[in-house]
Amino acid sequence: MSTLVLVLVTGVGLGALYFLVASGLSLIYGLMHVLNFAHGVFLTLGAFLGWEVASRIGATGWPAFLLSILVGGLVGTAFATVTELALIRPLYERHIEQVLVTVGLAFAAVALFEGIWGSDPIFITGPAWLDETTTLLGARIPNVYFVLMIAATALLASLVVFLRYTRYGMIIRAGVENRAMVTALGIDVKKSFTLVFAIGGSAAGVGGVLAAHYTGYVSAHLGQTLLIFAFIVTVIGGLGSLSGAAIASVLVAVLQQLANYYLGGTGDLIVVVALAVVLLVRPRGLLGRRPA
Amino acid sequence: MSTILEVAGMSASIGSQQVVESVSFSVPDTGITAVLGRNGVGKTSTLRGILGLIKRKGEVTLAGERIDGLPTHRIVQRGVGYVPEDREVFASLTVAENLALAERQANPRRDFVAHLFPDLVERRAQMAGTLSGGQQQMVSVARALLNDNRLLLVDEPTKGLAPRIVNEVAGALEEASRTVPILLVEQNLEVVKRLAKDAIVIDGGRVVHRGDAREILGDEELTRRLLGVHGDAPADGHGTEERA
Numbered sequence: 097m098s099t100l101v102l103v104l105v106t107g108v109g110l111g112a113l114y115f116l117v118a119s120g121l122s123l124i125y126g127l128m129h130v131l132n133f134a135h136g137v138f139l140t141l142g143a144f145l146g147w148e149v150a151s152r153i154g155a156t157g158w159p160a161f162l163l164s165i166l167v168g169g170l171v172g173t174a175f176a177t178v179t180e181l182a183l184i185r186p187l188y189e190r191h192i193e194q195v196l197v198t199v200g201l202a203f204a205a206v207a208l209f210e211g212i213w214g215s216d217p218i219f220i221t222g223p224a225w226l227d228e229t230t231t232l233l234g235a236r237i238p239n240v241y242f243v244l245m246i247a248a249t250a251l252l253a254s255l256v257v258f259l260r261y262t263r264y265g266m267i268i269r270a271g272v273e274n275r276a277m278v279t280a281l282g283i284d285v286k287k288s289f290t291l292v293f294a295i296g297g298s299a300a301g302v303g304g305v306l307a308a309h310y311t312g313y314v315s316a317h318l319g320q321t322l323l324i325f326a327f328i329v330t331v332i333g334g335l336g337s338l339s340g341a342a343i344a345s346v347l348v349a350v351l352q353q354l355a356n357y358y359l360g361g362t363g364d365l366i367v368v369v370a371l372a373v374v375l376l377v378r379p380r381g382l383l384g385r386r387p388a
Numbered sequence: 389m390s391t392i393l394e395v396a397g398m399s400a401s402i403g404s405q406q407v408v409e410s411v412s413f414s415v416p417d418t419g420i421t422a423v424l425g426r427n428g429v430g431k432t433s434t435l436r437g438i439l440g441l442i443k444r445k446g447e448v449t450l451a452g453e454r455i456d457g458l459p460t461h462r463i464v465q466r467g468v469g470y471v472p473e474d475r476e477v478f479a480s481l482t483v484a485e486n487l488a489l490a491e492r493q494a495n496p497r498r499d500f501v502a503h504l505f506p507d508l509v510e511r512r513a514q515m516a517g518t519l520s521g522g523q524q525q526m527v528s529v530a531r532a533l534l535n536d537n538r539l540l541l542v543d544e545p546t547k548g549l550a551p552r553i554v555n556e557v558a559g560a561l562e563e564a565s566r567t568v569p570i571l572l573v574e575q576n577l578e579v580v581k582r583l584a585k586d587a588i589v590i591d592g593g594r595v596v597h598r599g600d601a602r603e604i605l606g607d608e609e610l611t612r613r614l615l616g617v618h619g620d621a622p623a624d625g626h627g628t629e630e631r632a
Contacts, residue, residue: 263488266481266485266488266489267489269478269480269481270478270481270485270489273478273479273480273481274476274478276441276460277472277476277478278489279441279459279460279461279464280439280441280460280461280464280470280472281461281464281470281489281490281492281531282461282464282465282490282492282535283461283489284459284461285461
């Protein structure tokens, strides 16, 4: 019983991490129809610079941890904003070129990060509490999973409030449905493009710092590894659906953890099979919109 | 009478297909001007070309200012309201949110819209996607009437609506036209007769005739030749012969 609880809770925690990455991907695709393969770069850069700041002030306690999260979020926001303005916007409506430029940026950024920080993982330490465990229904759950769940829940709640109760949120929801009609109401939808990139970058940057504490290290490939699963989650949840991404994040991660534990480490394979099944049976994903 | 809109040699294309071929016409600054023509001749594309929603070339001048180089949102901000074919309401937004998105000025004409469409006030919290076709059309028209526009581009506002709703929408446009000129694409010839003063007839992507709307629709031979229907066609405006 305690093993099952452990597997389920760690699955939900991993799902929380997937959601931090997938939420931005989903919003960006939903509004702009851009498959952003550079999204992992926002995460990796957030993780590296968050770690840099924390290590330079020479502390491993909570203030340093919270500061690194703040730095990760800000770095992710800034880099995503620059990416949208400099690389995506000039290629507006040229989706193939946009995909190619994000793939190119992802490769170039990994090479740059390896040049700066080396190709070996950098092992990190955070507040001691993160490495400790809390007993839940007999299972000893690493505390870092609870932090991931809190962060993802806070992000989801913030996004829901933003999308539902602000004018820009309304514009983004409308733009996901019918971008041309939004412009035909006199609204410059491109500002919303930059905004969703910034929001996605921020979530990825925070996710990067948390991912580093989850894995125990930072590396140039951290973002790209997570990006694969985030894309799977985004497709299974339904491209453009935030709720779909949230549900799929948890489902995929729990499935992955269950398969890893009970089916001899086949988690990754099972996730790919799940993706194939969804694409065959319900190509628009769990909560994706039906094609017009 | 002066003009609010001048279109000169405008061509438009969707992808690689040219859908409007060098149309030229002007729209007076009062009343309703109808754009007539068989299905698929480029009426909707003409409106979308004016707004920059599809790729176009040529000159488009609004109240003396060239707008053909501007993006769509800037054209709308200069005072062009748009009611698209097929309503295009945001289905997952409430009626209130659909209307709020369209508000561009500090004092939107909410009272005017509420007076024209009291039903929408009652349904303000309802998701627009759950409205009937007629109610969705009211939302679509209301979005264009919330601002003090200089011109409205209205595309088939009565398409697929029940006769009672057709009457209501036509009444709203009639009332709106007292304060703003309207360029109206409409297949329902009874509605055109009721609302429009002037008419432009498009065929093969070009303007082939221009004149008094009632005169055009009263000339049976002209109507059959240009529109493929009788001028006294039934209220849905869709004649039984030669309809493309």
